Amino acid sequence: MSSEKPLLRFGVIADPQYADVEPRLEYNRFYRNSPKKLADAIETLNGEDLSFVVTLGDLIDRDWQSFDRILSVYDDMRHESVLLPGNHDFSVAPERLADVHARLGMPAPWHDFSRGGIRFVIIDGNEVSLFSTPQGHARHTEACNRLEALEAVGAINAMPWNGGIGEGQFLWLEQTLADARERGETVVVMGHYPLYPENPHNLLNGERLVELFERSGNVIAYLNGHNHVGNLGRTGFTWYVNFKGMVDTETENTFAVVEIYGDRIEVIGYGREESRSLPL
Numbered sequence: 363m364s365s366e367k368p369l370l371r372f373g374v375i376a377d378p379q380y381a382d383v384e385p386r387l388e389y390n391r392f393y394r395n396s397p398k399k400l401a402d403a404i405e406t407l408n409g410e411d412l413s414f415v416v417t418l419g420d421l422i423d424r425d426w427q428s429f430d431r432i433l434s435v436y437d438d439m440r441h442e443s444v445l446l447p448g449n450h451d452f453s454v455a456p457e458r459l460a461d462v463h464a465r466l467g468m469p470a471p472w473h474d475f476s477r478g479g480i481r482f483v484i485i486d487g488n489e490v491s492l493f494s495t496p497q498g499h500a501r502h503t504e505a506c507n508r509l510e511a512l513e514a515v516g517a518i519n520a521m522p523w524n525g526g527i528g529e530g531q532f533l534w535l536e537q538t539l540a541d542a543r544e545r546g547e548t549v550v551v552m553g554h555y556p557l558y559p560e561n562p563h564n565l566l567n568g569e570r571l572v573e574l575f576e577r578s579g580n581v582i583a584y585l586n587g588h589n590h591v592g593n594l595g596r597t598g599f600t601w602y603v604n605f606k607g608m609v610d611t612e613t614e615n616t617f618a619v620v621e622i623y624g625d626r627i628e629v630i631g632y633g634r635e636e637s638r639s640l641p642l
Contacts, residue, residue, distance in 0.1 A: 368621040368628070370478035373407040373415035373441065375400070375617045376587030377607035379450055380432040381423035391609045393423050399608050400435045403617040406632065408440045410619055413477045415441045418587035418605060419448025419554030421466070426454040429465050443467075446484050448554040448588060449523050452493040459494060472531050474538050480550060480622060481542040485535060487555040487565045491525030501528065508566050519564040524555060526566030535571070539578040549581045550622070556586050556593060558602040563589035575600045582642055583627055585620075594638065601627060601640045610634075 378396040385392040407415055422428035436443050445466040452459055463471050463486075471486040488494040492509070495502045505526070512520035527535075535551075542549050555565040558572050565571065575581040576598035583601045590607030606616040615633035627640040 368623050369480060370413045371411060371619055371621045372413045372477075373403075373410065373617065373619055374418065374585060374605055375403055375415065375608060376418040376605040377420040377448065377590055377609055378417070378432055379420045379423045379607065379609035381425060381428050382431070383423065385612075390611060391423075391607075392612050393609060395612060396609050397431060397435050399615045400432065401438065402615055403608070403632070404435065404439045407617070407619070408438070412441045412619065414444050415439060416444040416552055416585070417446070418552060418585065419446050420450045420587060420607070420609075421445065421447075422453070423450050423609070424453035426458050433465075444482075444484070444552075446486070446552065446554060447488055449488060449491065449493055449525060452488060452491075456496045459496060462494075472527075472534065476547065478622075479547060481538070481545075481547040483535065483538055483549060483551045485527060485551060485553040485571075486531065487527055487553050488525040489528050489531055490566065492522050494525065504528070505566075512566060518560065518562045519566065519568070521562055524563065524566050527571075532567075532570065532574075536574060536578075539574065539580060543578060543580050547580070549578070550583045550585065551575070551581055552585045554586060555588050556602065556604045557584055558597055558600075559593065559595040561589060561593060572597060572600075582622075583640070592634075592636070596640075603629065603638075603640075606634050 380396040381393040421432050474483040490505045557568040581600045590610050592606040593604035595602040616635045618635045619630040621628040629638040631637040
């Protein structure tokens, strides 16, 4: 190993998807068990030297009041907590849809920050979707049109539970990557939906982001949840790491610590999450 000390370390949690409802055994999802698993994960992560812990969406499965229970578990975390929404976080009453990002304590639906010389970029793949805005909203209509176009060409990710990003957010992402490149910063992008390899869970316009990352040349990794079985791919300069869903399985947990070195990324998996060494 050429570098002994990582540039930084951070924790990753995906899809706790809590609700006070019976398990769906056909999907192996145990919604009521997530607060206990999350508490156990936080206890472990509290013992680690980390810059922050990110949760990659789907904190709840449904119902606004579910946020109270699952967010209270984070009170015991000693690290900075970075939260972002998934599709299920919008399974709330229509009048609450506009409040989801604020409930998660986000500074904005998409934003970026730097730690240890690395730029971290949070995207919001729910922006153009059937669930983040009510019927009649312009973005809801845009999502309907986008899904119809994808269905027409037989796209495997033309699913109502996937979302996409709008033109304004894409231009912001493009500019943010260019700014990081000018500063000589490598970039890690994080969102709820996978982008690569091709999968039924992928972001509705995911291939456009993959092309942008290849063009930018400074995105070393994209991290996501949503596809609960997990996945891994690499194209161009970028690793695409899909973390497994915490809500799945009755008792076994899943979360990770990610270490970034000058020459590689180390994923230290706990429970069902696999450990990986990803050369840069």
